[in-house]
Amino acid sequence: MPEEEPERLISEDGLRLDGRKPDEMRPLKIKAGVLKRADGSAYVELGANRIVAAVYGPRELHPRHKQKPDRAVVRFRYNMAPFSVDERKRPGPDRRSIEISKLSKEALEPAIFTEYYPRTAIDIFVEVLQADAGTRCAGITAASVALADAGIEMRDLVAACAAGKVDGHIVLDPMYYEDGYGEADVPLAMMPKEGEITLLQMDGDMTPEEFKKAVKLAKKGCKIVYKEQRRALKRKYGEE
């Protein structure tokens, strides 16, 4: 983050700091199956975000009293590397990452057929190697591909994308400065097949109209993310 706030986040001709149009996403790259020891894994690059997701299980759950007799327990850990941001991040879970872990779990759980794997745990680990705003969305996107890579039965993939308000404009997929100096941020996760929303948050202020616009834009972003998720899985498992 620069010491001083940039004078304006959106130029006169309506372009953003990195030259994007308001409804344009950052370049997105997804790769499935990047880790050998994990049952499923994925790597995501969204702008300068670098995220690895790993899935283990369904496997035995300890302690026993935490097992659910009728379904699997999904556990999610979102973690940022100490070197993922400009100022060294103190390692380990903090208030923010505990919250993100909880809601990412709740964003993915509706897509998983947990009832097919009773008395087990599905462990999802998301490691942020480099953060550039929108890591929770990129983390959910990566985790969903990793779950598919693990061969766990699912209703649909989960795609996630954020929208924000910057200099009074509603923009898609805010980057670092826009997130830091912008007015609002709306992360959204959905199952694109039925359009079911599994995560929706808002940080900052927006009018109801702006909020509706932001949700619409974020949904559009999810469609783009979804296409890239499909491409990643097809690349790995499509052609024999």
Next chain:
Amino acid sequence: MEPGKFVLPGDKITLAEAFYPGPGTYEDNGIVRAAVTGVVEVDLENREVRVKPTVDTPPKLREGVPIIGRVQTVKDQVVLVRIDFAHDRTDREPAASGVGGIHISRVRDAYVEDLADEFQPGDIVRAKVISVKTPIQLSTMGEEYGVILAYCSRCRSELERIKGRKLRCPACGHTETRKVAAGYLREA
């Protein structure tokens, strides 16, 4: 709906009116969709569509699946085995938690006088799942099932098979009996 088509979780395969949802698929609102990544298979005889996974899927316990585990306890009527591997896969943990029981009547195709002559705690056992409803039921009926590695009850050395169901300890010479599987790992 085309056989051999590559599908991802959530992809529409066909209408539920036309086909039953088979393994790897699910029905939602009258539509049969894929639940795993793979290729579509159509069974016209049973009017069922399936998805044959191209991804590695979790080793699930089902009836008839072979498992490998370690004997925890030997009781009067039942032997408790902690299930470590299913489907002979050592690279991925089974998608199940816990222990299975081998009832004295399911140990072998003959009368069993005393379970302690068939299993001892610590033995490594290959068995077959006969019921996945908890408590999980296992069976060692059949040649290929039974103890694949046993330990001496005096000195804990690995026992060697002499002949049939007779095992001998190479360290202390103690002899014991087991329900020995065809693939027992140490031959004298």
